[in-house]
Amino acid sequence: MKWWIAAFSAFVSSAAASDTLPSPLTGVAGDPVAGKKIVLDRHVGLCLLCHSGPFPEEQFQGELAPSLAGVGSRLSAGQIRLRIVDASRVNPKTIMPPYFRTHALQRVAPAYRGKPVLSAQQIEDVVAFLVTLK
């Protein structure tokens, strides 16, 4: 396991009870344009598998999870960050996959073991985009 994943696992554990993860995962500020790409890309974020959002140009949006429209008004950047990193910290019964947890997962194919779904910088980009959805 890479040191930063281990470090953040510990960090997330300590932050869990508070419903928010206020500190960015990297020192580089998130890029909302890159974040939007990740959210919409069915091969990267795949957010629209479950969520819908204010993206009229996108077909076949999800209906399993809350709409992303207005998420920036409902949640703070830290709250959004925690939900992407590991939504089960907020709701243990969530079906949302943890995008930055690599332990205690089920049935991970050998090629994907020990790797988070998104990198720390990708998560910062997504957070930077989602906070703009007011």
Place this chain on the structure above:
Amino acid sequence: MKMNRRNFIVTSAAVTGGLALGFDPFGKQVVRAQDGSPEITAWVVIQPNDRVVIRMARSEMGQGTITGLAQLVAEELECDWNKVTYEYPTPGTSLKRKRVWGDFSTGGSRGIRTSHEYVRQGGAAARVMLVQAAANQWKVPASECVTSNSVITHKPSGRKTTYGKVAEAAAKLEPPKDVKLKDPKEWKVIGKPVKRLDTVDKVNGKQVYGFDLKLPGMLNAAIKDCPVFGGKLKSFDAGRVSGLKGVKKVVPVGDSAVAVVAETWWQAKTALDQLPIQWDEGPNAKVSQESILATLKEGLGASQAFVGNQNGDIKAGLAKATKTVEATYFYPFLNHAPMEPMNATARYTPERCEVWVPTQDGEASFAALLAASGLPADKCDVYKINLGGGFGRRGAFQDYVTQAVQIAKQMPGVPVKLLWTREEDMLHGHYHPIMMAKLTGGLDASGNLVGLHVRLSGQSILAAVRPHIVEQQKGRDPLTFQGLADTGEHAFGYSIPNLLIDHAMRNTHVPPGFWRGVNINQNAVFMECFMDELAQAAGQDELEFRRKNMQGLPRNLGVLNAVAQRIGWGKPAPQGVYRGLAQMKAFNSFVAAAAEISVRDGNKVKVHRIVAATDPGYAVNPAQIERQVSGSFVYGLSALFMQENTVKDGRIVEDNFHTFPSMRIGQMPKVETIIIADGGPIWGGIGEPTICVAAPAVMNAFFKATGKRLRDVPLKNQGIELV
């Protein structure tokens, strides 16, 4: 009643289940469909609004057989294709009517090729009866009437009527004894890429699969069978889970399994996960992949083997050789892993037992139902549901039907749906047989192939599944030699002077089954990769070398030449792209493939393009053939690169898709299909044959790209990835 996806199946199952016998005092007995519409022949029901319901015994599981068979009936019936729908007769009804619909088995690429004649006759007879009914009404000779698109026209007077209007009268006529079928030159619907009959229901969600069937008052069951094949259920502690929410009953099933029945399937599944179970795993728990491989290796050199194909004198042939080439190949166990896991729904009372099941063979399901229920055939029936994938798992093997009836018998009157978990499905398959091969070829000084010995060593399917055939053959399994046989639908595609192909049968405790393409998959890898090895040892072009050894095999040569020409064999490939070839005869069709690949970092393989030729003699729906061939490569290439089942402590190790993956859409090559359909006396199959040539074509191209010869499937075990 509000029509939704759930109750749709209940009503449609009732419709397909019931063909009422109506008695007409003024004519012959008319058979009526549930809605009262008359049956003209067993294949054709015509509703007053001209809608034509075509009845088929074969099962639809994505392969398109229902559309193809309906085209055959519609061709002779001369009906309006846009008014065609289909339904399944039940096996119980068929039995009562002396098996009027013929064989229900849907496997071995037989759907079209073994029923084209009688289904066309069913359509032709119905047309004759409809015309006669109109002629009787008009009091004119039937010979003056013509038909087109469900309309009958009396040519001299110009009078017209429709099939729907004369259906009642036609149903009362005696069917003609001998009907002449159309000359293929007259075909208008056969050979056309008409749209499938089942697409709309799939797209709008109306299609119900077995695992989302819901019956009134139905309970749900989850099951666990002893993970070691051949093991037994020793005991379980029902008291530990009987108080859990929704749990109704915990029941033993046969002598090796236990099931939890609950209100919802999730309740049943989670209770089963918590149920303490003791297994008697038996002696098979000592078997490992290593012990199985050791047995197969021993077979490669064994002195005794069953002969599948021979001519000339192999010893003399190899003795003459100035150069001998030898190689050993391997092909693993594979689970069918259809998207829809095994399931069946059963309702039992001492007076009647019924099963709803996605099945490749309604009659095999019926037989399993009868054996498990102990009731006579007239008190039982099976309602077929379209399958979420079959690939050979759901035909000969009806273990889930047996289990569903065994469970339902312990809860009389209550419909119970048994649905396997993915893990149960992975651990209790009927696997592609494990096989090794040692090939020895001799070349003379001019590079001519003067002798070839192919020694197969591994598992027989028929010894486990159809032992009477193996007994008739004095222990030999003829199916092992698919694509290598001396004659018939799987005849060998080369003319080699001194030849011996034999099989050291080495059976394992892992149950074998018919996995899409069955034994052609490994035989094509063994034979077609080795042909490249021989050509390269002889210093000859791989295409030319094959051609020299294909005397008197014009149709094999036809497909090989077709793919070679289309891929551009002999002309330069794009930079970094390498080509490979393969050919075989399977299920009475001749098939060949040419692949173009590139390899990055020595192990990352991109398959750019596969040209695949199939010569089945007749092409009923060319669009469907293209889809079948492309779809088969998803399975063939997934198996080649990434799939394998292995054995540890007597059980299968890979229990879900994380360790038994399938290729992704981005990994799929472009497939160009060539169909050769020049007629002839024999019709070839489509579902399976072409799958087998993709893998060796890619493996041969890999050698051209890297100089490294691959001989063990799957390629992931050699660190090779499909990108």
